[in-house]
Amino acid sequence: MSLRKAAVITAGSWGTGLASVLADNDFAVTLYTRTQAQADEINDSRRNGKYTGDFVLSERITATASMEEALSGAGVVLFVSPSHAMRQVARQARPYVLASATVIHATKGFEPETMKRMTTVLAEELPHLDPSRLVVLSGPSHAEEVVQRRPTTVVVAADCLEAAEQAQDVLINPYFRVYTNPDVIGVEVGGALKNIIALGAGLSDGLGFGDNAKAALLTRGLAEIARLGASMGGHALTFSGLAGVGDLVVTCTSQHSRNWRAGYLLGQGRPLDEVLETMGMVVEGVKTTKTAYALSKQYEVSMPITEQLHEVLFAGKEPQQAVGHLMGRGRTHENEELADAFGGKWIL
Ligand SMILES: NC(=O)c1ccc[n+]([C@@H]2O[C@H](COP(=O)([O-])OP(=O)(O)OC[C@H]3O[C@@H](n4cnc5c(N)ncnc54)[C@H](O)[C@@H]3O)[C@@H](O)[C@H]2O)c1
């Protein structure tokens, strides 16, 4: 059987997870690695040790440190680099990405310097592509479970329905269920912002708080995500879907989560630099906290959890003090819109 060709850029944990899905879906996959040593390891041992441990990669996956070789003839291209590296990686890829390719990104974050979403960065760096066909993939999906073919659901969004359906078509299989969604902004913003709340949930667990605190963080965190997301142009319903609640739940409750684990170590009193060093993998929530804090000011949206986490991460505030601040704020309604909706019915 002649296999269709897909390229996955770059070869971290999620890149490896998605390469495995594509290999299972009858693609010959080329995985772009940052170093020749990593490509050699993958090709020789069928393992990507640093990122997916002992998981044995499909024979259909080949690694290369050459961007040209990775992208040559690829009808499907997946960008999965950390958000801070997306522009550089896309620029490097530009000469080799076919104009006809289905281009999907699965990165959760904003460009730190510009606060731009990843489809914006890709549209700027790949000007020969139709921007309405750029697809974002998001949702509750830890690579550790995807490589073991455990049931997982995700969402793909694009302005162009046909492009979203093409992405759905190449990725869906019996253990990887892919839904389409028209809300590119909502899906990208939801996927990025949940990492902040996951850091907070880890911090809460590291401090020894209980399930009540975590449920509060999830619920009030979702309110913040939806407020900023809607101000940026996302649709409220997206935040109650896979790219909102779904991803928030998995990232705040799973020990696979890099963001939760980083928060947990911070909660145990470890300094941020040391935590990031220990993790060895990207913890998107740290840079995203800085961006979301700035966006909350720009859009004049109240984001108290993000604000307190920002103080803890970047201004040396003690986590206990941040919790005291959150719990001791002035009294408010749970939801202003709901209070307004019931306005006539309150007994005054
Ligand atoms: N790991 C998961 O389960 C998972 C699931 C869904 C989404 N994501 C998202 O996918 C993205 C990637 O996460 P990950 O967990 O695979 O990260 P990772 O740390 O496992 O891997 C990152 C990869 O990017 C490469 N890289 C880092 N900096 C680079 C640079 N400057 N230039 C080129 N390459 C560079 C690294 O070599 C590595 O191959 C993140 O936005 C993350 O939020 C991850």
Ligand SMILES: O=P(O)(O)OC[C@H](O)CO
């Ligand atoms: O491991 P994390 O915290 O980077 O989260 C990975 C995915 O976004 C979970 O859906």
